[in-house]
Amino acid sequence: MKWWLWPLGLFLVLAVFLGVGLTLNPREVPSPLIGKSAPHFQLPQLHDPEKTFSQKDMLGKVWVLNVWASWCGPCREEHPVWVDLAKTQVVPIYGLNYKDKRADSIAWLKRYGDPYVLSVADTEGRIGIDYGVYGVPETYLIDKAGVIRYKHIGPVYPSVLKEKILPLIAKLNGNA
Amino acid sequence: MHKSLFLFIILVCIGLSGAAPSRAADDAALEQRVQRLSEELRCLVCQNQSLADSHAGLAIDLKNQVREKLKQGASEKEVIAFMTERYGDFVLYRPPVKGTTLLLWFGPGLLMVAGLIALFARLRRRASETVEPSLTIDERARAVALLEGRTPGNPRK
Numbered sequence: 001m002k003w004w005l006w007p008l009g010l011f012l013v014l015a016v017f018l019g020v021g022l023t024l025n026p027r028e029v030p031s032p033l034i035g036k037s038a039p040h041f042q043l044p045q046l047h048d049p050e051k052t053f054s055q056k057d058m059l060g061k062v063w064v065l066n067v068w069a070s071w072c073g074p075c076r077e078e079h080p081v082w083v084d085l086a087k088t089q090v091v092p093i094y095g096l097n098y099k100d101k102r103a104d105s106i107a108w109l110k111r112y113g114d115p116y117v118l119s120v121a122d123t124e125g126r127i128g129i130d131y132g133v134y135g136v137p138e139t140y141l142i143d144k145a146g147v148i149r150y151k152h153i154g155p156v157y158p159s160v161l162k163e164k165i166l167p168l169i170a171k172l173n174g175n176a
Numbered sequence: 177m178h179k180s181l182f183l184f185i186i187l188v189c190i191g192l193s194g195a196a197p198s199r200a201a202d203d204a205a206l207e208q209r210v211q212r213l214s215e216e217l218r219c220l221v222c223q224n225q226s227l228a229d230s231h232a233g234l235a236i237d238l239k240n241q242v243r244e245k246l247k248q249g250a251s252e253k254e255v256i257a258f259m260t261e262r263y264g265d266f267v268l269y270r271p272p273v274k275g276t277t278l279l280l281w282f283g284p285g286l287l288m289v290a291g292l293i294a295l296f297a298r299l300r301r302r303a304s305e306t307v308e309p310s311l312t313i314d315e316r317a318r319a320v321a322l323l324e325g326r327t328p329g330n331p332r333k
Contacts, residue, residue, distance in 0.1 A: 031264060032260065032261060032262070032263070032264040032265075033262070099233070124237075125233075125234070125237050129237060129238065129241060129262060130262060131262070132262040132263050132264075133234075134220035134221055134234055134263065135220070135221065
């Protein structure tokens with residue numbers, strides 16, 4: 001090999017590595033929770049704080065847990081996706097209202113539509129920590145046995161819903 | 177009088193220091209542990225900062241969790257386990273050695289070994305190459321003449 005080919009070779013290797021690095025999303029931290037039981041919670045419902053809701057209430061159903069907040073910009077971005085999905089009644093969507101004020105959240109839902117069967121209020125963000133939430137919105141797909149099968153960090157765009165979430169829901173509903 | 181006052185002050189100081197392993201000292205020790213531990217943990221919102229450096233809402237929540245766990249008597253290891261159960265190895269600035277992190281841990285060492293091998297191979301090859309005289313006899317004579325300060329004559333003549 002000619003000596004002057006070395007820098008060129010080195011450059012190509014570097015370029016390939018950096019190129020691959022550019023296509024990766026550093027925000028997508030693989031969740032250790034996938035394949036594990038959804039962490040336990042029992043939280044007051046947003047609209048009816050007298051009543052509580054627990055992940056246990058959903059055993060036997062495939063459902064979506066969407067972490068949202070009225071202060072979260074990207075939540076508004078993905079919100080129409082949930083509103084549309086709720087209309088199709090393919091899957092029940094539950095909201096985890098994360099570190100939010102009750103009045104603000106209710107006003108937000110009134111303004112942008114409420115796709116949730118119900119939302120629970122995680123005012124302190126405790127349950128958020130148990131679910132490994134670090135950027136709202138986050139979305140979990142939980143199967144009939146209460147196991148987390150999929151997690152999406154950041155807004156769910158129609159493409160994500162169509163290519164990943166909906167096929168998985170169909171599969172989970174068909175198999176079990 | 178002067179002496180007894182001095183003695184009194186000393187005694188008071190001793191008394192106070194005896195009572196010192198109180199809440200304040202406990203809290204300081206706890207804070208120190210919280211600080212040390214949160215320097216090992218990555219803030220996930222601002223990924224190039226540790227929990228200790230970050231003022232993001234989540235970082236503060238997580239630091240409070242760390243403090244609470246330690247207060248309840250959890251060991252450092254248990255707190256780290258609590259964090260990795262939720263956020264994965266990514267929260268650790270010092271990831272554990274396992275299959276997926278082998279390259280991360282030993283890659284630099286491997287690169288260095290490869291570099292050393294290449295270096296030694298090259299040095300060896302160079303040493304085994306016989307150095308051929310690069311000057312012809314005529315050129316050599318010319319060089320000597322130049323070094324001695326004579327104007328070199330044309331050796332061909």
